[in-house]
Amino acid sequence: MPEDQFDVIVLGAGPAGEVASGRLADAGLEVALVERHLVGGECSFYGCMPSKALLRPAQALAEVARIPGAAEAVTGTLDAAAALARRDEVIHDLDDSAQLPWIEERGITLLRGVATLDGEKAIVLDDGRRLTARRAIVLAVGSRAALPPIDGLAEAVPWTNREITTAKAVPASLVVIGGGPIGAEMAQAWRTLGAEVTLLEVADRLLLKEEPFASAQVTEASEALGVTVRTGVRIVRVERDADTGPVRVVLEGEETVEAAELLVAAGRHVPLDDLGLVTVGVKPDARGFVEVEDTMRVPGRDWLYAIGDMNGRALLTHMGKYQARIAADDILGRPTSVRLDGARSPRVTFTEPQVAAVGWTLDGALEAGLQARAVDVATSGNAGGSFYGRNAPGTARLVIDDGRGLVVGATITGADVQDFLQAATIAVVGEVPLDVLWHAVPAFPTRSEIWLRLLEKAGL
């Protein structure tokens, strides 16, 4: 077979790989993009997108129920079949052809297949073709659900994010192992669609990486929806008679939770066995994550980049896309590097209440040695809250670094607060001093007046 050459070869056409390819192609480079499954990636088909389609109907109806004049018009109930049909529309029935024009318009060469690194700046495809890169290879192969080492779990053929987001029917009952963002979202979503749901978390609270009040509010709201939430559990083993029979999760003390289906949402890993990293002398960590510098380069390999989930920095679509822009700019010779990444990345859990956060939590800031304190207000405790998210649980917190007079973290919980986050992200990333934020007047009557109340509490 002939050897094909490109300026840059990108492995993986998820959000990170697509953004990197697009930005490089827009700058005039010749780009090959290799994908083994679906162009658009885990997020588009098995993650953020279908999950939001499943969560949104109940949240919208909950909001309408808070609005006299509109509430009276809702006399029916959530239509699970319509929600599932919309989900299918959002994921294009697992057909990625809608993504292809975007790639073609940019002159990107899309190659379907499995790629393996084959020494410096080279890959081989499973059809035998060998490709070389003049400038760089960008790895963006994403992550997969990890199965924790629980006796009988693998044999029980549990659902992962792939099956839970694409299920064609509502299971009668569902048990979820893992109370992080995916587990918490899916427990609520499928409960509102009609399933009996039990959510199991080994730690003593859900959403362990977020502020404790967020965990408490999501737990309470989940229970109000009818989800059975169990934290601090010890899972002894999983039993299933056949692939399709009911599954039993056995807890310490031989207590059993039985359900029609089991979702495992207990972390992610990167199955890199076949990526050929060994041919270029790169060794991932135990979970398969590849270490990178702030330019997204693999240390010591000036032609190799790893972006998105697979570098383990921040397993979030928008952060993968951000890292893609950074990597592309570095390849293009534009000076750049990530500013806010890792645990402090902006993040939204789309539960009821939503949890939108950026930067440090209070505990995180204190552990990092900052001279930090927190100020809190009720997200709907203002005039705007008379109209939006009324009486829904919700807290807005700023974490303030008194040493520098800056906001270094924010967590906002509440109904429909996903777009509140950007203001906090700009304040944190822009390092806008508190006494300047004081002049950024929130409009009345909007819930954004949380800013006013928070800054007053901070002493302004």
Add this chain to the structure above:
Amino acid sequence: MPEDQFDVIVLGAGPAGEVASGRLADAGLEVALVERHLVGGECSFYGCMPSKALLRPAQALAEVARIPGAAEAVTGTLDAAAALARRDEVIHDLDDSAQLPWIEERGITLLRGVATLDGEKAIVLDDGRRLTARRAIVLAVGSRAALPPIDGLAEAVPWTNREITTAKAVPASLVVIGGGPIGAEMAQAWRTLGAEVTLLEVADRLLLKEEPFASAQVTEASEALGVTVRTGVRIVRVERDADTGPVRVVLEGEETVEAAELLVAAGRHVPLDDLGLVTVGVKPDARGFVEVEDTMRVPGRDWLYAIGDMNGRALLTHMGKYQARIAADDILGRPTSVRLDGARSPRVTFTEPQVAAVGWTLDGALEAGLQARAVDVATSGNAGGSFYGRNAPGTARLVIDDGRGLVVGATITGADVQDFLQAATIAVVGEVPLDVLWHAVPAFPTRSEIWLRLLEKAGL
């Protein structure tokens, strides 16, 4: 009568007067607050608050209609009686007693009555009492609807913001003179509650101070709701047989618009005839506005402040409250002054689509001599738009000052975008450079990704 003395006397207990009093009292000053009508002011009882209660039900139902799975649950229609009852709850049936504990807790002396300035640092009340201020007098008397000089208008006893926001029943038909924020909001609100509505605007577009695309979208959406929108009209005279009979607005060419009620929303003025400004040598302008410096002091009178609508800078509740904080801080000897005020103030019109804006419009920036350009994207033209405000009209624009590499204006239109504004306000007030905003990563999938697309269009 004895002469009472306070540190500060505040005239007018609307939002601006309340905030000034509260901030001064919190700092330990002895404050008298004088109100002739309702503590809480025009905004709480006849403005922002009731208008939002009337607008919100239809907007919430429009949003649900865009969400498969939820839309099917809506089988009834908007309940106007429930919306009006909620409006009554929001305005406490025009009873201001709910506001009083806040005032009492701060030790503020509330005086009911009409106050007149009586020379330097002194007022007299209509019961004859004379009060003097050790430090300052703060004027915060607000504004009233202005009646344009149209033949027969005053005799027709038109509704103003006071009657339209408190009407106990939905009129069969309504004609609105004035297509600014109040007119545009009330036309849509009462149309969705069941009235036949005609909106008349003398200028060639609604919302004249906003970007032209905002005017076009609000016009189109109003028409889709069934409002008859007429711009560029010349009103010749108004006719009404009796106070309660139908009203006829006669246009150039003798064309007539007839309706059960007439709302005039054609600007505001300050009726200061009885405020005694002449006793301290201050002369307001033709509309009654009192000029102030950036500390809210009346020039040449170091003891006299004018905040809120009555200084004519920005007739918006949140700006009145902002000016109140500035004035209070100045009285307290804390160095301060307003940063972003006047036409560039943050502002939201709560129509469908909402219009949220801060800073310059493109035309405004160009007229001010800035090296400005605009970048636009569709507010829902992103993954977040698959779930929120889907297919609703909406545009997000940044006005960029290329000379300084800063965002100097933003306009975001769309469904439920009121809380998008704070991010733009922080960017504008904080003068966060474009190349720093680039690192403020919006969460996926949220409509806040407008920031990403806008900055890409700006060349990042």
